Amino acid sequence: MKLKLFLAAGIATLASSAAMADGAALYAEKTCIACHGKEGKKPMIPAFPKIAGQNAAYIELQMRDIKSGARANGSSAAMKGVMVNPEGVELVTDKDIKDLALYLSKLK
Amino acid sequence: MKKILVLALTLALAPVLSFAGGPPAATQAGIESKDYKWNAQEGEKIEALKLKGTAKEGKEGYEVCGACHLPSGAGRTDGTFPQLAGQHTTVLIKQMADIRAGLRDNPTMYPFAKELTDAQELANVSAYIESLCIPIDHGRYEGADAAKQIADGKTMYEKECIECHKANGEGVKDKFYPVLAGQHYKYLLRQMTEIRDGKRRNANPDMVTIIKKYDNAQLVAISAYQSSLVMPGSMCKAGAAKPAKKK
Numbered sequence: 634m635k636l637k638l639f640l641a642a643g644i645a646t647l648a649s650s651a652a653m654a655d656g657a658a659l660y661a662e663k664t665c666i667a668c669h670g671k672e673g674k675k676p677m678i679p680a681f682p683k684i685a686g687q688n689a690a691y692i693e694l695q696m697r698d699i700k701s702g703a704r705a706n707g708s709s710a711a712m713k714g715v716m717v718n719p720e721g722v723e724l725v726t727d728k729d730i731k732d733l734a735l736y737l738s739k740l741k
Numbered sequence: 742m743k744k745i746l747v748l749a750l751t752l753a754l755a756p757v758l759s760f761a762g763g764p765p766a767a768t769q770a771g772i773e774s775k776d777y778k779w780n781a782q783e784g785e786k787i788e789a790l791k792l793k794g795t796a797k798e799g800k801e802g803y804e805v806c807g808a809c810h811l812p813s814g815a816g817r818t819d820g821t822f823p824q825l826a827g828q829h830t831t832v833l834i835k836q837m838a839d840i841r842a843g844l845r846d847n848p849t850m851y852p853f854a855k856e857l858t859d860a861q862e863l864a865n866v867s868a869y870i871e872s873l874c875i876p877i878d879h880g881r882y883e884g885a886d887a888a889k890q891i892a893d894g895k896t897m898y899e900k901e902c903i904e905c906h907k908a909n910g911e912g913v914k915d916k917f918y919p920v921l922a923g924q925h926y927k928y929l930l931r932q933m934t935e936i937r938d939g940k941r942r943n944a945n946p947d948m949v950t951i952i953k954k955y956d957n958a959q960l961v962a963i964s965a966y967q968s969s970l971v972m973p974g975s976m977c978k979a980g981a982a983k984p985a986k987k988k
Contacts, residue, residue, distance in 0.1 A: 664822075667808030668852065677805070678852060710766070714849030715809075718821045719931060 649739075656736020663725050664715050665733065668708075672740050680708060689738035696730045766851045767843030771942025772949065779945045780917055786838035788860040794830060794868030802866040805853065813977075814873045818880035820927025826873035827923065827975050829914040833867040836943075844943040874977035880925035882965035894966025897959060901951050902967075910970035923976065926968040933960050 660666055660673070668677050673685035684692060698704035700716040716725045725733075771777055803812075806825075810816050814826030825833070839845040841854040857863055882890055898906075906912050910921035921929065935941040937952045937960070955963070 661808070664809045667805065678856065681852075708852065710848035711852055712849075714847075715821070718819065720927075722819070724819075724821060 652732070653736060653739065656732055656739075659729055659733055660736060663729065663733070668711070673737050674740070684737050685740035687737060689734040692734040692737055693730055696725070696734065697727070700725065700730070766846070766848055767841070768846075769843040771844050772939060772944050772946065773942060777946070779943075779947075780835065784838060784842065785858070785860060786834055789834045789838070789863040789867070790831065792861055792864040794861075794864030794866075796865070796868040796872040799862070799865030799867065799869030802857075802862050803869050806866065806870075809849075813876055814870055815876040815879065816925060816928070818878075818925055820880055820925040820929075820931060823928045824876065824879055824924050825870050826977075827875040827972070828870060828920050829912060829917075830864070830867040830871045831914050831917050832912070832919045833870055834863060835917050837863060837867075839943040845941060875920075875923035875972065875975050876977050877923065877971075877979065879923050879968065880927055881968045882926045882961070887965065890962045890965040891969050892966075893959075894962035894964070897955070897963050898966050902963065905948075906967075909972045910967060911972050911975075920972070920975075921967045922970040922972040924968060926964050929967050930960055930964040933964060 657672075665673075668681050669684050670676050673687075674683055676683060695704060696716070699709045699712050702713065705713075716723075718724055772779075807814075809822045810825050811822075814824065814828075816822040816824040836845065837854050837857065840847050840850050841857075847854075857866070881887075884890065905916070905918045906921050907918075910924075912918040912920045932941060933952060933955075934957070936944040936948060937955065939949070952960075
């Protein structure tokens, strides 16, 4: 029983560390890192938010709204450019958004 | 009385509002204006152009750029971010200054252009970028009719583009004409379309005059040809440079 639990915990940890690695790769690949800094902790300028540890649901909502144009204030235009290209081609998918939100929310 | 109050409130709030969400992108009258002068020799650009940049010193400063343009300078094959490696320092400095001044609209690039204010650093980073070999795995025209598109594009390119952008797409450094060889097909097509349609507001009016008569299909062919150009001696060797990561 104990062994089973241990195994289950081990698998869960492995799965979550794989998700974290994927999230980190996405975070660099989708160029989030350029503005929000390493692990979302060191934004390039004070007007950009620190996002490490932010609620996943909130990050997801903001990313979706910036991507769709529903949120267009402040620096949203800068971020929209890396989510949808000028021809309207999607660069960050909804799945990417979910993965990024989860990754960022787990950073401390 | 009420009017005055509203006015006073508006005035008081105006600066607050405009700074509320980070740096608002600047705008300056460009090609749409009667008084537009292409590449006016004024402002910070002059300072950076006069300074001698050291590639070695610019490597560190380029790190920030590399997040989007990649450490190799290759940008993205889908044309989202242009290929920069081997580009003339003059072109790099002018485009940075234009984006910063609000002459070339690019909201994603703007915050970075705004941060890079040090003329010596700008000269160094530009020198570093110019020193990089041009990656050869860039985005090209991929249709089944590529051979025909390239051939058609070549005919048009040799008629009117070649005078400024030269036979191998090497451009002219001291005239601020960019290197085209190694550039992504989709980026070339987008820029040419925007220059033709007056959307790239820092465009050279001489180029606008020339490009105006070309339709979309012709621009596709010209871009296909341009992205096939090779500058001998400036390209990365196959397998030598780290291939740009795709997707």
